[in-house]
Amino acid sequence: AQKITQTQPGMFVQEKEAVTLDCTYDTSDQSYGLFWYKQPSSGEMIFLIYQGSYDEQNATEGRYSLNFQKARKSANLVISASQLGDSAMYFCAMREVLFQGGSEKLVFGKGTKLTVNP
Amino acid sequence: GAGVSQTPSNKVTEKGKYVELRCDPISGHTALYWYRQSLGQGPEFLIYFQGTGAADDSGLPNDRFFAVRPEGSVSTLKIQRTERGDSAVYLCASSTSRADTQYFGPGTRLTVL
Numbered sequence: 658a659q660k661i662t663q664t665q666p667g668m669f670v671q672e673k674e675a676v677t678l679d680c681t682y683d684t685s686d687q688s689y690g691l692f693w694y695k696q697p698s699s700g701e702m703i704f705l706i707y708q709g710s711y712d713e714q715n716a717t718e719g720r721y722s723l724n725f726q727k728a729r730k731s732a733n734l735v736i737s738a739s740q741l742g743d744s745a746m747y748f749c750a751m752r753e754v755l756f757q758g759g760s761e762k763l764v765f766g767k768g769t770k771l772t773v774n775p
Numbered sequence: 776g777a778g779v780s781q782t783p784s785n786k787v788t789e790k791g792k793y794v795e796l797r798c799d800p801i802s803g804h805t806a807l808y809w810y811r812q813s814l815g816q817g818p819e820f821l822i823y824f825q826g827t828g829a830a831d832d833s834g835l836p837n838d839r840f841f842a843v844r845p846e847g848s849v850s851t852l853k854i855q856r857t858e859r860g861d862s863a864v865y866l867c868a869s870s871t872s873r874a875d876t877q878y879f880g881p882g883t884r885l886t887v888l
Contacts, residue, residue, distance in 0.1 A: 661817075692876070700864060702818070702879035748817050761874060762808065762831065765817030 659684045661749050661766035669772050670739045677724070678734040678769045680749030686710075690752040691732040692763065693723065697745040705747075708732060736771075744773045777801065779880035781867050787886045788857055796852040796883045800869030807850050808868040808877060809842060818866050824850060857887045 660683040670676040682691065693705040708716045708723045716723040724733040736743055747770075750763040780799045788794050800807050806825055810818035820834040824844045832842075839857075844850040854861055864884050868877040 694879070699881065700884070701881040702866060702868075704876055704878060707876060750817070762820040762823060762834070763810075763818070763868075763877060765819070767815070767817050 659686075659689075659751050659753055659764045661751055661764055663749055663766035663769050665769045666767075667770045667772070669774060670736075672741060672773055672775050673738055675735060675737045676739055676771065678736070678747050678749075678771065680732045680734065680766060682730050682732060682749075682751050684730075684751065684753065686753055690761075691723070691725070692750040692752065693721070693732075693734045694748045694750060694765075695743075695745045696748060696768070702748070706734070739773045741773050741775060744771060746770050779867055779869050779878055781865075781880040781883050783883060784881065785884045785886075787888065789888050790857060790859060792857050792887075794854050794857055794885065796854075796865050796885070798850045798852070798867030798869075798880060800848065800850070800867070801878060804869035804871055804878075805847070806870045806872060806875070806877075807844060808870075809850070809852050810866040810868065812864045812866055812882070814863075821852070821865075854885075857885075859887045861885060862887045 662681045689710045691708045695703045706718045706721045708725045720737045722735045746768045748765050748768045750765045752761045782797045809821040812818040822842050823831040827847045839855045842852045864882040866882045868879045870877045
């Protein structure tokens, strides 16, 4: 079964500094997708970034980048130039790609609470 | 454009009552997912619709939970004989296809007293 592990329950960072949020995953599948979502206190899950298992380059989206190390089964999120509005819960998730059909449900980690200090 | 919407935003009910939670996906999104998020946890998959049919309901915890999507757009999650353990945030997500990024709604916070 797929599993996502986020070992940092909470992280603190100073405004304008960079921060790395850890995510490791476990799967026996060759084809899969990795996602990061942000969940502010309002509760909505906001999509940040996606990495496919066959993508050779690390994904980037503005201030977000994904440090994908396939051999280590890690997909860490890097946020550069942190802003006060980045304070939120961050969830790493995996999607199994099923070529034979069926759902591609997401399996989530327990999340990391990021606090950005002024 | 409009995102995924969910109603109500909050629902308080008594143990044993029946509740319905509604999800209105992004227009044109054929895939729809329901997840449940308990306090301090990540969301957990409940059920997936492709069009009108439930293609995967393996995450429904028991037969008190049921979901429909009769016209391939709006979906309703139905919970019978609610229990205190059903208290959680119920999240709905939609995507353009099975393989696309899932976009989430704001969730419905269900509290069973």
